[in-house]
Amino acid sequence: MMAGRVLITGASRGIGKHIALALAQAGFNIVVHYRTQEAAAESVLKEVSDIGVEASLMCFDVADRRAAAEALARDIEAKGAYYGVVCNAGIHRDNVFPALTDSDWDDVLRTNLDGFYNVLHPVIMPMVRAKQGGRIVVLSSVAGLIGNRGQVNYSASKGGLIAASKALAVELAKRRITVNCVAPGLIETEMTEELDSSQIMNMIPARRLGRPEEVASLVAYLFSTGAAYITRQVVSVNGGML
Secondary structure, three states, X not given: XXXXXXXXXXXXXXHHHHHHHHHHHOOOEEEEEEOOXXXXXXXXXXXXXXXXXXXXXXEOOOOOHHHHHHHHHHHHHHHOOOOEEEEOOOXXXXXXXXXXXXXXXXXXXXHHHHHHHHHHHHHHHHXXXXXXXXXXXXXXXXXXXXXXXXXXXXXXXXXXXXXHHHHHHHHHHHXXXXXXXXXXXXXXXXXXXXXXXXXXXXXXXOOXXXXXXXXHHHHHHHOOHHXXXXXXXXXXXXXXXX
C-alpha cells in the first residue's frame, strides 16, 4: 500500500467526496479542500479519518490565485510536498451562448481553468524536488470532449483542462509524475438533479446516470502502482455517451 499525502479540491461533496474516501481506502493521507461548505467538509474529514489515515482540511477559492498560493505554501512548508493532487473543484453557469453574461463566462473559466494553474503551479516543484514520483488527476467532462448545448463556457473550460493536462504530462513524465484526465458523463450529483431524466436517458446507452463511486474508483486506479505507465490520457466514465 502506497503512502503519501493527496490534495483533493472540491472534496466536501459529490465526486470529490467519493474520491477522498476511495483514496483513503487505498492508504493515502488526505487533504480535504473546500471553499464554502465547511460543515460538509468536516463530515468528509471524519469519514476519511475513520478509515484510519491522516486527514486535514484546507479552505480557499481555487479561482483566487493569491489565496491558493498562500494556503498551499503554508501546508507544504508544514507537512511536506504532496504525492498527488486531484483537481476536482469546478462550477457551471449554463445558458445558451447569446444569453451568457460576462460573469457566466468569467466565473466558469476562472474557477475551472485558472484553478488548474492556481492549484498546480505552487505544488509541482515541491513534488519534483521530493523525487518520489506522483500522480495528478484532473476532472474534465464529456462536455470538454464533445461540447454540450448551453455549456459553451463550461465546455471551453473542460476542453482547456484536457489540453493543459496533456502538455503538463509531457513535462513531468521523466519525473515519474503521471498526469491524466478523467472525463465523467452524467453522474448522480447536485449538478444533474435539475435535469429532465426522461430526455437525458436517451443520450446514454447504459440508460442510467453514473454514480460518484464509479468515477472515484477510476481515480483510485490511476493512483495505484499498476497505473504508473499511464499518463497523458483522457479516460471517460459516461455509460457509452461517447
